[in-house]
Amino acid sequence: MPSHILISGGAGYIGSHAAYVLRQQGYDPVVVDNLSTGNAWAASFGPLEQGDIGDREFICSVCEKYKPVAALHFAAFIDVAESVRNPAKYIENNRDKAAIFFKTLNSCGVKKIVFSSTAAVYGETASVYSTVGGSGPVSELYPTKPINPYGQSKLEAEAYLRMMDADGLRSVTLRYFNVAGAAPLEAQIGEAHLPETHLIPRLVMPLTDMPQSFLSALGMEKDFAIYGSDYSTPDGTAVRDYIHVLDLIDGHVRALVYLLDGGETAIFNLGTGKGYSVSEIVAAARKVLGRPDFMPKIAQRREGDPAVLVASNSKADRILGWKPTRSIHDIINDAAAWHRSSLYQDAMKAKLKAAA
Numbered sequence: 565m566p567s568h569i570l571i572s573g574g575a576g577y578i579g580s581h582a583a584y585v586l587r588q589q590g591y592d593p594v595v596v597d598n599l600s601t602g603n604a605w606a607a608s609f610g611p612l613e614q615g616d617i618g619d620r621e622f623i624c625s626v627c628e629k630y631k632p633v634a635a636l637h638f639a640a641f642i643d644v645a646e647s648v649r650n651p652a653k654y655i656e657n658n659r660d661k662a663a664i665f666f667k668t669l670n671s672c673g674v675k676k677i678v679f680s681s682t683a684a685v686y687g688e689t690a691s692v693y694s695t696v697g698g699s700g701p702v703s704e705l706y707p708t709k710p711i712n713p714y715g716q717s718k719l720e721a722e723a724y725l726r727m728m729d730a731d732g733l734r735s736v737t738l739r740y741f742n743v744a745g746a747a748p749l750e751a752q753i754g755e756a757h758l759p760e761t762h763l764i765p766r767l768v769m770p771l772t773d774m775p776q777s778f779l780s781a782l783g784m785e786k787d788f789a790i791y792g793s794d795y796s797t798p799d800g801t802a803v804r805d806y807i808h809v810l811d812l813i814d815g816h817v818r819a820l821v822y823l824l825d826g827g828e829t830a831i832f833n834l835g836t837g838k839g840y841s842v843s844e845i846v847a848a849a850r851k852v853l854g855r856p857d858f859m860p861k862i863a864q865r866r867e868g869d870p871a872v873l874v875a876s877n878s879k880a881d882r883i884l885g886w887k888p889t890r891s892i893h894d895i896i897n898d899a900a901a902w903h904r905s906s907l908y909q910d911a912m913k914a915k916l917k918a919a920a
């Protein structure tokens with residue numbers, strides 16, 4: 565018997581992939597999204613209930629209508645640089661509204677929640693990197709010291725959710741590292757942020773020869789810039805752990821099954837355990853996209869960006885049986901196919917027109 569799963573933020577990049585995979589696996593996803601940054605076209609794998617996670621009455625009415633057995637909570641603001649400029653916006657949406665959402669779900673009988681958190685809760689981990697001299701994986705026991713309001717807002721939402729365990733609400737917090745890539749093109753979903761701040765799309769799109777006017781409108785330069793080449797890493801550029809969005813969603817489905825089977829409240833990292841510097845990602849993109857001529861420029865570091873973030877994923881492997889299977893080449897290929905597609909380009913042109 566299929567079960568309704570409530571997906572907050574299911575019109576966004578990662579939430580839409582969750583709805584796609586859950587639908588394929590026989591669940592009935594129900595998307596709750598206020599479309600503040602998401603796209604109605606991405607919420608095509610079940611009903612879209614448009615509204616805000618902080619609106620108790622609305623969330624209760626959705627719970628009454630569908631009787632979801634669990635919720636996956638993706639809805640949030642995600643732009644680190646914006647969070648530095650406007651911390652209150654992030655604390656309000658990512659922490660305060662999340663707390664209302666958790667409480668409302670619990671009171672409406674939805675007592676299993678999978679929460680999208682982030683490696684940004686760990687903050688600066690470069691010291692670990694240099695002491696181990698390798699990929700410097702960060703386990704869930706690593707101290708949490710976020711260095712930007714985005715990470716802080718997520719950490720505080722995590723703490724609130726864990727506190728609700730005492731009220732019978734069981735949760736899995738998933739701390740993601742850098743999510744990228746896309747589902748196969750026939751799914752018609754992919755990363756579509758405005759402005760686009762993530763490295764893989766910012767790198768891939770200029771390499772697919774999009775017109776400068778389109779790139780500028782999306783908040784990008786024709787020349788991809790490496791932000792900072794003076795970090796304490798082997799080649800001076802920041803090191804990150806890139807996880808394919810479909811591997812990430814496989815982790816969510818396993819977390820969901822774990823909770824439905826009676827699993828206890830827990831935290832898991834979802835990353836590959838392998839770090840790539842920005843220069844290494846650029847080299848991979850040159851190879852995968854056939855652009856050996858490509859030479860990025862170097863720009864200033866961005867505020868709030870740590871030098872290194874690489875996951876230890878052994879806990880997710882041990883308890884959830886989760887292992888990422890897709891490579892950095894898969895990520896670049898799938899992202900490029902999505903950004904080249906007319907669906908992506910037409911959708912972003914329509915979004916830009918509506919915003920003008």
Ligand SMILES: NC(=O)c1ccc[n+]([C@@H]2O[C@H](COP(=O)([O-])OP(=O)(O)OC[C@H]3O[C@@H](n4cnc5c(N)ncnc54)[C@H](O)[C@@H]3O)[C@@H](O)[C@H]2O)c1
Nearest residue numbers: 573575576577578597598599600601602616617639640743
């Ligand atoms: N993209 C990444 O690399 C990454 C990395 C770590 C963690 N995360 C986490 O994953 C989650 C999803 O990220 P994403 O990249 O898909 O972001 P996204 O912006 O594409 O999607 C977020 C969705 O949430 C919706 N939303 C925001 N506030 C809402 C509210 N108050 N009520 C209802 N809907 C609301 C937006 O309209 C949007 O559709 C976020 O919680 C983010 O913190 C993302």
